[in-house]
Ligand SMILES: NC(=O)C1=CN([C@@H]2O[C@H](COP(=O)(O)OP(=O)(O)OC[C@H]3O[C@@H](n4cnc5c(N)ncnc54)[C@H](OP(=O)(O)O)[C@@H]3O)[C@@H](O)[C@H]2O)C=CC1
């Protein structure tokens with residue numbers, strides 16, 4: 112019989128790769144599937160993991176989570192390869208063209224909300240989104256919709272009698288209700304597509320629990336804190352982050368959300384792996400935190416979400432799923 116199978120999206124770098132490393136260190140008998148869009152980067156990640164865990168079973172799966180066709184293809188492949196899926200880590204994410212509002216940053220620095228600003232980036236960060244080949248907003252498609260389709264397609268192996276499975280989303284403390292509009296779930300009209308997409312992740316996770324717990328599928332969300340990865344190197348160049356690292360360690364004394372390394376950032380993802388899914392709170396976000404002394408831990412915090420909004424989003428996503436599949440079928444029939 113096949114051992115536990117874990118699929119991680121965006122596994123070739125940053126937090127996703129650190130999670131894979133930590134999972135294999137805990138249990139070398141796991142079967143890991145790295146779902147990545149770039150074959151070269153995926154192969155490099157696999158080699159790195161096999162260097163530290165030579166006997167591990169590490170598979171590669173081509174998945175561009177921002178493309179409907181790629182998601183449907185990848186899901187077929189997963190169902191053909193594995194007869195079970197125990198953990199699905201939905202970690203791939205993007206923040207294109209980020210911009211810091213320098214004036215708002217300095218204003219925030221001398222306000223009572225300074226700690227919150229460092230923990231959530233509220234009011235100082237915007238992005239420029241674009242429309243992808245499926246006609247969807249790219250941030251929404253990558254951070255949320257592609258992952259939603261993947262879950263829906265993988266339901267037959269996620270929801271099996273007598274077994275539980277766990278979906279874990281890498282959300283963010285940047286997720287904010289005021290950045291999300293139920294009438295514009297793709298955030299076509301605003302300048303905070305990242306905050307909107309992560310808030311939608313929080314809402315969707317709640318809806319998934321409502322609809323799927325009875326079939327053994329559980330969903331949770333985590334925030335890794337501020338971590339130095341390719342995503343943050345897109346906000347400020349890596350040399351700048353290195354230059355201000357002493358300041359960052361200083362800030363960590365006041366806000367334990369500056370986890371900084373991918374290993375620390377993966378703490379909450381890893382801690383959920385060690386817990387029974389039934390014992391987790393569907394309304395909580397699990398935060399990776401690191402104290403001023405460098406101690407890693409996970410702490411849960413109640414999310415600012417409600418059932419009605421989460422259900423409304425779920426219904427809209429189901430409609431979009433139908434439309435997307437219909438469109439692809441028509442394209443194939445041509
Ligand atoms: N770093 C931080 O401070 C924080 C990060 N997060 C979240 O953590 C998650 C991981 O990001 P992080 O490790 O920081 O950044 P990285 O950029 O290092 O990792 C992102 C991963 O997602 C992959 N990815 C992006 N787009 C797609 C796509 N269309 N299809 C498949 N894979 C894709 C990337 O692949 P590729 O290498 O090909 O680009 C990469 O492997 C994201 O969801 C992010 O929003 C949340 C809070 C804070």
Ligand SMILES: CC(C)CCC[C@@H](C)[C@H]1CC[C@H]2C3=C(CC[C@]12C)[C@@]1(C)CCC(=O)[C@@H](C)[C@@H]1CC3
Pocket residue numbers: 211228229230231232235236282283284285334336337343346347355358359362
């Ligand atoms: C510390 C330095 C002197 C100045 C850094 C200022 C900003 C660039 C950072 C302050 C708070 C940071 C932050 C994020 C990005 C960089 C900051 C805005 C995130 C938005 C990165 C991605 C996430 O998902 C969030 C959890 C981060 C929240 C804090």
